[in-house]
Amino acid sequence: MTTLPDNRYLFHWTSIERLQRLAKSGVMKPYWTHYLFDEKRDVKGTSTCQEPMLWHPDEELHREPCLIIDRSTIEAPLHDLESGETYHLTKAIRNARKAGKPIEPILESVVQARKRTHSTTDEVFIEGPISKDSVVAIGFQDDDLDHTGERFAAIKAIAEAMNLPLLDMTGWEIGAPGFRETDEIVDELIGRTSNYKP
Incomplete structure (x- = not known):
């Protein structure tokens, strides 16, 4: 499995409700469990x-806010994963356990599949909670395109309450900007709007 070079910022699309809870409590609790093949254990965290734009909401859904996280401030373990493999492995292991079946054949099938295929990691799984201190900006895509709708107003209010800049990601596409360019875009945004030193 190939791992891409690290960039500084990680992105997590979330709901307005979860963003409001983060602003209020100061912590985003982990709400997803992955089975990590390389570590042979279940891990609760955040994808x-x-x-x-690889993971933005489907076109027919409302646009969601996007946490922009400075990976250098995360003290919890970070796991580079191939999301498809991890999703199917976690599901298969969960089903096997419910049925009282052994998981060893499932793990062996991953070993064999990796011999036949080449994949690239596309997920950084943050183990454990995320502090709002690690969030440096909030990205958004606007349903209304004119920044007058209720959803944009809610996202803007949360960003102001958290003293974070907003990054307009409306119109972004897969690969444009690419993961290398996002660091420059976020650094420029932070430089224009705060005293944060990347």
Whole structure:
């Protein structure tokens, strides 16, 4: 499995409700469990990506806010994963356990599959909670395109309450900007709007 070079910022699309809870409590609690093949254990955490548009909400859904996280401030373990493999492995292991079946054949099938295929990691899984101190900006895509709708107003209010800049990601596409360019874009945004030193 190939791992892409690290960029500084990670992206996590979330709901307005979860963002409001983060602003209020100061912590985003982990809400997803992955089975990590390389560590042979279940891990609870948060899925993030290096290139935000790979994981943005489906077109028919409302646009969601995007946490922009400075990976250098995360004290919890970070796990580079291939999301498809991890999702299917976690599901298969969960089903086997419910049925009282051994998981060893499932793990062996991953070993064999990795011999036949080449994949690239596309997920950085943050183990444990995320502090709001690690969030440096909030990205958004606007349903209304004119920044007058209720959803944008809610995201803007949360960003102001958290004293974070907003990054307009409306119109971004997969690969444009790519994961290398996002660091420059976020650094420029932070430089224009705060005293944060990347």
